Amino acid sequence: QVRLVESGGGLVQPGGSLRLSCTASGFTLSQYYMSWVRQAPGKELEWVSDISMSGALTSYADSVKGRFTISRDTAKNTLYLQMNSLKFEDTALYFCARGTGKYGYPRGQGTQVTVSS
Numbered sequence: 001q002v003r004l005v006e007s008g009g010g011l012v013q014p015g016g017s018l019r020l021s022c023t024a025s026g027f028t029l030s031q032y033y034m035s036w037v038r039q040a041p042g043k044e045l046e047w048v049s050d051i052s053m054s055g056a057l058t059s060y061a062d063s064v065k066g067r068f069t070i071s072r073d074t075a076k077n078t079l080y081l082q083m084n085s086l087k088f089e090d091t092a093l094y095f096c097a098r099g100t101g102k103y104g105y106p107r108g109q110g111t112q113v114t115v116s117s
Helices: none
Strands: 003-007 010-012 018-025 034-039 046-051 058-060 068-073 078-083 092-098 111-115
Touching (some): 003 092, 018 092, 018 111, 034 078, 046 078, 058 068
Parallel strands (some): 010 111
Antiparallel strands (some): 018 078, 034 092, 046 058, 092 111
């Protein structure tokens, strides 16, 4: 069964950092592009970042470029999103997904990130 489980979200002050994890089961991460997307309350789903099958290519939304880093650990079959210099507007439910763009499938259940002082 293909499954993605996110973790690592939480409450953080502006300027703080969090690292999100996405553990995959039922398939091998390195055989697919993988992505992170997020959805803030009342807003549409937003693509955040993706990583190629080889891991050599990464892409980021302009809103997070220079602050977020996508990576993966093939031995652990886990995808990561390191988020630094967090801003209020980064508050959202973060999902990992298999594939690229906003509508990768499947997606996990999400992990909440709240940036608040």
